[in-house]
Amino acid sequence: TVMAAPMTNDQSWFYALALGVSFLKCLLINTICCKCLREDKGKDLLGKPSFILTVLLLWNFGLLIVDHIHFQYNGFLFGVLLLSIARHCQNRHFEGAFLFSVLLNLKHIYLYIAPAYGIYLLRCFCFTQSNADGSLQWRSFSVVRLVILGTIVLSTFAVSFGPFIALGQLPQVLSRLFPFKRGLCHAYWAPNIWALYNIADKAFSILGVKFRLLDINKLPKASMTGGLVQEFQHSVLPSVSPLATLVCTLLSILPALFKIWHRPNGARGFLRCLVICALGSFMFGWHVHEKAIMMAILPLSLLAVDSRKDAGIFLMLSVTSHYSLFPLLFTTQELPIKIFLMLLFTIFSLASLKTLFRKGGALLNPLEVTYLLGLIPLELICEFVYPLTVWQKTFPFLPLMLTSVYCALGVTYAFIRLYISLLTCSDTTKKTKMQ
Amino acid sequence: MENWSLFSLCVLLGLTSRWAVSFHSYSGAGKPPMFGDYEAQRHWQEVTYNLPVHEWYFNTTNNDLNYWGLDYPPLTAYHSLVCAYVAKLLNPEWVELHASRGYESHSHKLFMRATVLFTDILIYIPAVLLYCFYFCDGSSKQKVATALCILLYPGLILIDYGHFQYNSVSLGLALWGILGLGLGWDLFGSLAFTLALNYKQMELYHSLPFFCYLLGKCIKQGLIGRGFFQLAKISLTVLVTFALCWMPFLSDPKQPLQVLHRLFPFGRGLFEDKVANTWCSLNVLIKIKTLLSRETQLFLSFALTLLFILPSSLKLLSKPNLWQFKLALVNSSLAFFLFSFQVHEKSILLAALPVCLVINEIPLIAIWFLLTSTFSMLPLLVKDGLLLPYVVTSLAFLFLSLYLLSALERSTEEELRLGLYRKLTRHWLPKLNLSRIIKWKFWFSLVAMAALSFTSVWLEPPAKFPDLFPVLVSILSFLHFLGFIIYFNLVQLMEPQRKKSQKKTN
Numbered sequence: 051t052v053m054a055a056p057m058t059n060d061q062s063w064f065y066a067l068a069l070g071v072s073f074l075k076c077l078l079i080n081t082i083c084c085k086c087l088r089e090d091k092g093k094d095l096l097g098k099p100s101f102i103l104t105v106l107l108l109w110n111f112g113l114l115i116v117d118h119i120h121f122q123y124n125g126f127l128f129g130v131l132l133l134s135i136a137r138h139c140q141n142r143h144f145e146g147a148f149l150f151s152v153l154l155n156l157k158h159i160y161l162y163i164a165p166a167y168g169i170y171l172l173r174c175f176c177f178t179q180s181n182a183d184g185s186l187q188w189r190s191f192s193v194v195r196l197v198i199l200g201t202i203v204l205s206t207f208a209v210s211f212g213p214f215i216a217l218g219q220l221p222q223v224l225s226r227l228f229p230f231k232r233g234l235c236h237a238y239w240a241p242n243i244w245a246l247y248n249i250a251d252k253a254f255s256i257l258g259v260k261f262r263l264l265d266i267n268k269l270p271k272a273s274m275t276g277g278l279v280q281e282f283q284h285s286v287l288p289s290v291s292p293l294a295t296l297v298c299t300l301l302s303i304l305p306a307l308f309k310i311w312h313r314p315n316g317a318r319g320f321l322r323c324l325v326i327c328a329l330g331s332f333m334f335g336w337h338v339h340e341k342a343i344m345m346a347i348l349p350l351s352l353l354a355v356d357s358r359k360d361a362g363i364f365l366m367l368s369v370t371s372h373y374s375l376f377p378l379l380f381t382t383q384e385l386p387i388k389i390f391l392m393l394l395f396t397i398f399s400l401a402s403l404k405t406l407f408r409k410g411g412a413l414l415n416p417l418e419v420t421y422l423l424g425l426i427p428l429e430l431i432c433e434f435v436y437p438l439t440v441w442q443k444t445f446p447f448l449p450l451m452l453t454s455v456y457c458a459l460g461v462t463y464a465f466i467r468l469y470i471s472l473l474t475c476s477d478t479t480k481k482t483k484m485q
Numbered sequence: 486m487e488n489w490s491l492f493s494l495c496v497l498l499g500l501t502s503r504w505a506v507s508f509h510s511y512s513g514a515g516k517p518p519m520f521g522d523y524e525a526q527r528h529w530q531e532v533t534y535n536l537p538v539h540e541w542y543f544n545t546t547n548n549d550l551n552y553w554g555l556d557y558p559p560l561t562a563y564h565s566l567v568c569a570y571v572a573k574l575l576n577p578e579w580v581e582l583h584a585s586r587g588y589e590s591h592s593h594k595l596f597m598r599a600t601v602l603f604t605d606i607l608i609y610i611p612a613v614l615l616y617c618f619y620f621c622d623g624s625s626k627q628k629v630a631t632a633l634c635i636l637l638y639p640g641l642i643l644i645d646y647g648h649f650q651y652n653s654v655s656l657g658l659a660l661w662g663i664l665g666l667g668l669g670w671d672l673f674g675s676l677a678f679t680l681a682l683n684y685k686q687m688e689l690y691h692s693l694p695f696f697c698y699l700l701g702k703c704i705k706q707g708l709i710g711r712g713f714f715q716l717a718k719i720s721l722t723v724l725v726t727f728a729l730c731w732m733p734f735l736s737d738p739k740q741p742l743q744v745l746h747r748l749f750p751f752g753r754g755l756f757e758d759k760v761a762n763t764w765c766s767l768n769v770l771i772k773i774k775t776l777l778s779r780e781t782q783l784f785l786s787f788a789l790t791l792l793f794i795l796p797s798s799l800k801l802l803s804k805p806n807l808w809q810f811k812l813a814l815v816n817s818s819l820a821f822f823l824f825s826f827q828v829h830e831k832s833i834l835l836a837a838l839p840v841c842l843v844i845n846e847i848p849l850i851a852i853w854f855l856l857t858s859t860f861s862m863l864p865l866l867v868k869d870g871l872l873l874p875y876v877v878t879s880l881a882f883l884f885l886s887l888y889l890l891s892a893l894e895r896s897t898e899e900e901l902r903l904g905l906y907r908k909l910t911r912h913w914l915p916k917l918n919l920s921r922i923i924k925w926k927f928w929f930s931l932v933a934m935a936a937l938s939f940t941s942v943w944l945e946p947p948a949k950f951p952d953l954f955p956v957l958v959s960i961l962s963f964l965h966f967l968g969f970i971i972y973f974n975l976v977q978l979m980e981p982q983r984k985k986s987q988k989k990t991n
Contacts, residue, residue: 383508383595386602390501394494401490 099355102402106351107132111372111395112344115379115388124341127157128348135324135349139317143175147199151206158227159342162331166324169307171199174314185313233337234290238450240340241374241457242333243298247287249455255285295336302330306472315475318353322472325350329465340378340454343371343461354403361403362413363467366422369396370460373425376433377450385433421460428456491629496610499636502878503605507598507646510870517587521869523597523649524587525553526565527579533562534569535582538733542744547582556747559730560684564654568600601645601653609657610636615664620807621845630889634852635841637885639878640859644831647871652831655685656838662695663814663842667807671699675719679726686748690821690835694813697798701805753827755782759955760830761861761962762823763789769956786826793820793970800978808846812977814839819970823963830865830959833858833966847902847976848892853927854969856883860934861962863941864955872942883931896920902980930965937961 117125130153137146150167153160176199179190214223239245257263284290306326310319328346332338347368354364372392379388404413414422432449436442513521532555536547541562544550555562572579579585579593617632645653658681665674678695682688699719706712734740755764755774764786767773773782797816801809818836822828837858844851859879866875887893898907903919910917941954950956 382592386504387501390497390504394497394501397490397493397497401486401494405486 099406102406103351103355105402106354106399107348109395109398110344110348110351111368111391112341112347112375114391115375116341116344124344127153127160128344130156131160131345132348132352135321135352138170138320143171144198144202147171148202148206151203155206155210159345162335162342162345163324163327165303165307166310166320166327169311170314170320170323172196173311174316174320175199180314186311229337234295235337238340238377239454239458240332240338240342241371241454241461242335242338243458243462244290244295244334244338245454245458246462247290248284249451251284251287254287258286292336295334298334299331302334303327306330306469309472318356319472319475321349321353322468322475325353326465326468326472329461329468333462333465340371340374343367343374347371355406358407358410358413359471361407362418363464363471365399365403365414366418366460366467367464368399369422369425370457370464372396373429374453374457374461376429377453389429421463424456428452488625488629491626492614492632495629495633495636496614498633499610500602500606502637502881503602503642503646504598506642506871506874506878507601509647509874511594511597511647511649512869514870515589519552520587521649526597526649526651527588527593528553528586529555529562529565530569530572531580531582531585533566534573534580539737539740542734542740542747550747552586554747556750558683558686558744558748559734560680561651564604564651564684571600572596597649598646601649601651604651605645605653605657609653609660612657612660612664616660616667616842619664620667620842623845627845631845634844634882634886634889637878637882638837638841638855638859639875639882640834640837640855640862642878643859643866643871643875644834644862647874648831648865648869650831652685652834655681655688656834658684659688659691660838663810666695666698666810671702671715671719672722675699675722676726679723680730683727683730687832687835690818690825690832691814691839693794693798694801694810694817697801697813698805698810701802704802705805750827751783754779755786755826756828758830759864759952759959760828761833761959761966762825762828763963763967764824766960766963769960783826786824789824790820793824793974797974797977809977811839811842812973815843815973816970816977819966819973823966823970830862833861844886844890847900848886848890849896849901849923849927850969850972852883852886852890852892853930854965855886856931856934857962857965857969860938861958861966863938863958867942876938893924896924902976905975905979933961 113125113128130149134146134149134153137143137149147167150160150164154164173186176192176196177186177188177190178192178195179187181187211220211223214220234244235248239248303326306323310323314320315322325346328342328349332342332346335342347364350360350364350367353360355361372395376388376392379385400413407413432453436449441448511521511523513519513524532541532548536545540548542550542555544554548554569580575596576592579588579596613635614632617628617635621628621631641652641656644650658677662674662676662678662681665671665677667674675695678688678691682692700716703712703716703719706715708716728735731741731744734744756762756768759765764773764782777785794817797813797820801813815836818832818839822832822836837855840851840854840858844855856879859875859882863875866872898904898920901920901923903923906919910919937954937958941958944954946953
């Protein structure tokens with residue numbers, strides 16, 4: 051974003067106040083969330099899971115720079131999301147469903163996680179009981195609950211969309227909400243599967259031209275790397291259409307949905323499925339913005355303070371995706387801020403989670419540590435060395451491409467690990483303490 | 486959590502708050518023809534880069550001393566020269582002789598801010614960390630908490646990264662001096678302090694305690710024998726350092742005289758602008774500036790300053806240990822601030838540094854003083870457009886330090902060192918709960934400062950007294966400082982140091 055004119059003092063006060071309010075709301079929600087956690091009495095403040103969780107949520111690097119520098123209102127929205135999750139953890143499902151419908155009407159990107167909500171509520175709430183081994187008891191279906199849930203959701207949507215339906219503007223609203231003309235990738239590629247797909251396509255096309263397998267004149271012009279938001283075609287691999295991405299997304303989240311339908315794991319399973327839905331949609335979605343990764347990270351923070359494996363996955367995912375947000379702040383003035391804040395958050399999350407789970411070995415294996423350390427030379431090359439070279443003028447997009455491809459590897463790895471942990475976790479509904 | 490992570494988090498928080506403040510406006514931004522301190526620093530880079538050394542402090546056709554002439558000792562000039570070389574590499578327009586006057590641009594501001602950050606990271610921050618590591622009582626968590634509170638002191642951040650100065654260099658060097666003396670490395674400490682003195686002449690406020698401490702130590706080692714040799718070595722170090730710093734100016738006898746004339750402008754009068762010291766506050770009631778002659782003013786100022794520094798220095802001479810040294814630094818710099826000639830409101834930072842060093846022993850009073858010192862600079866900060874950072878950093882400092890250092894819990898009479906006050910009131914008011922009174926006064930003063938900050942920004946002063954709010958701010962701060970100087974003098978002169986930490990003294 052480019053600032054048209056420097057802000058006056060009054061304007062900056064207003065924005066400070068507005069963000070302060072959203073921050074406070076986040077704070078409020080946070081305290082409720084922390085009540086869901088297991089607490090060890092007698093530990094000092096820095097070691098308490100609730101304190102760690104509070105700092106991880108409030109000082110989340112992504113949230114800080116996107117909301118308070120780049121400027122959006124995500125803090126407020128994530129507050130509503132966390133509150134909704136908390137309500138489900140506390141078994142107040144009607145409130146949770148209501149909050150989620152409100153959230154959907156505030157920002158439709160939360161459609162990414164709607165399937166998780168839908169399946170979970172259907173399975174755990176509308177079917178009031180499960181058998182002893184955790185499987186579905188068909189006879190315990192409660193029509194009343196389904197109807198009430200339906201009413202809550204539909205009435206929220208009615209209040210939100212009502213005026214526009216009355217004015218007959220619904221198609222226009224929908225076309226604004228879902229703009230498929232914007233191209234497979236954003237101007238800066240989000241670190242998802244399509245970034246890897248794009249780079250593979252580019253690599254094949256270059257190799258093909260080199261080995262005379264392809265005619266350079268027949269290839270479409272390089273428009274993906276132009277840094278513009280538009281539709282384009284791939285040169286070697288098949289082009290991807292919006293429908294294809296939708297199918298891929300659905301395929302990626304189906305196993306997770308099936309798992310919680312088959313053997314729900316209470317609130318923790320729901321949370322895990324939610325994270326996977328958010329990540330799956332991020333990985334395979336159409337025109338995904340890199341900010342969308344936060345929808346996966348913030349709920350994952352809740353899981354991270356509870357289990358060792360999740361803490362390891364959280365560290366891997368959060369550091370990688372926070373680094374992928376660096377290109378959002380591109381001016382020199384913001385460079386120290388983003389480096390300091392990133393280091394702050396990374397050191398805190400590493401040190402506190404390590405202390406929390408000090409029994410049981412290291413949180414990250416050597417390969418993961420090497421990968422994360424590789425971010426440092428990447429940053430040095432992209433921000434300090436590359437601008438001083440000749441290639442800055444001819445290939446200005448190269449550092450961004452490098453960043454997104456490197457991060458895409460990390461994000462994909464975290465996705466796979468999360469999936470494995472969901473599919474292999476045993477049923478602990480009786481033992482879970484999140485109720 | 487492990488130590489290294491806590492310390493690095495502490496440093497990162499300090500750095501983030503510093504750089505965040507640097508986004509804001511600087512002194513004299515967009516205000517021709519004179520601009521402000523920022524332009525002064527830029528001008529010095531221009532002068533030192535383009536002109537030969539013997540012209541730096543003189544009024545020549547190329548160097549107009551009326552437009553921000555150099556008025557700091559040579560080390561500042563050398564520092565500006567080094568910055569100028571870097572500036573020339575990045576953009577020669579920034580230091581063009583004459584043509585770059587009033588140069589303002591976004592990239593230039595970034596460059597200047599970056600130079601402050603660089604020297605801060607190099608000099609001040611390591612000194613603070615080492616101090617807390619070696620000289621702080623308590624667990625490592627306590628040390629990190631103290632380091633964080635010192636690093637987040639709003640006054641220094643706002644002046645260095647907002648208004649624009651390089652106080653972190655002189656204060657950092659002085660802190661290295663204190664560190665050196667504390668660790669028993671007298672020569673290193675003297676060297677560091679001499680460098681600080683050669684960076685900003687205001688460090689003279691700290692010089693008497695340094696002198697008395699070293700002299701006292703040498704006397705204790707025996708004036709005939711080891712002590713004498715030690716004294717000789719220290720004096721030699723100081724003289725050599727001075728000679729090295731002033732070397733380019735020693736060729737011609739006119740040079741050092743002119744430099745001294747620029748450093749100590751006695752022609753400028755008792756005070757300038759609104760400052761929270763005695764003369765400015767007294768001037769509200771009786772116009773001493775016009776009533777008394779210049780000689781009488783000088784004499785009065787000299788006498789009162791001496792009156793307040795002598796007891797503290799003599800006590801330090803007799804008992805040269807670190808605790809006495811820190812308190813003597815506080816007393817000496819506060820005395821100079823309150824009673825000396827031509828004091829600027831920024832000089833309160835010289836008193837704030839030693840108070841930061843006692844923040845772990847007397848947290849409540851130290852925090853109170855540090856907040857008052859920031860408040861006393863409010864008119865300057867408002868003029869520079871730094872209101873938002875002032876509010877945010879002060880509030881953050883208040884809450885963090887009260888919480889991390891448990892200031893309100895550690896406020897029994899013994900911990901607040903109110904022994905003498907207790908003795909005085911024992912006969913007339915034996916049941917007085919002094920600790921509670923102090924806490925009430927603390928909260929009341931905070932409310933008064935907050936209220937005055939609010940009114941001076943949002944309300945219009947009456948037409949008859951356009952300067953009402955700055956004057957009220959300085960008078961309120963002055964009354965606080967008067968109370969503090971009496972308190973710190975009593976603590977240094979009467980109270981013994983707590984037995985627990987006596988083994989740290991040397």
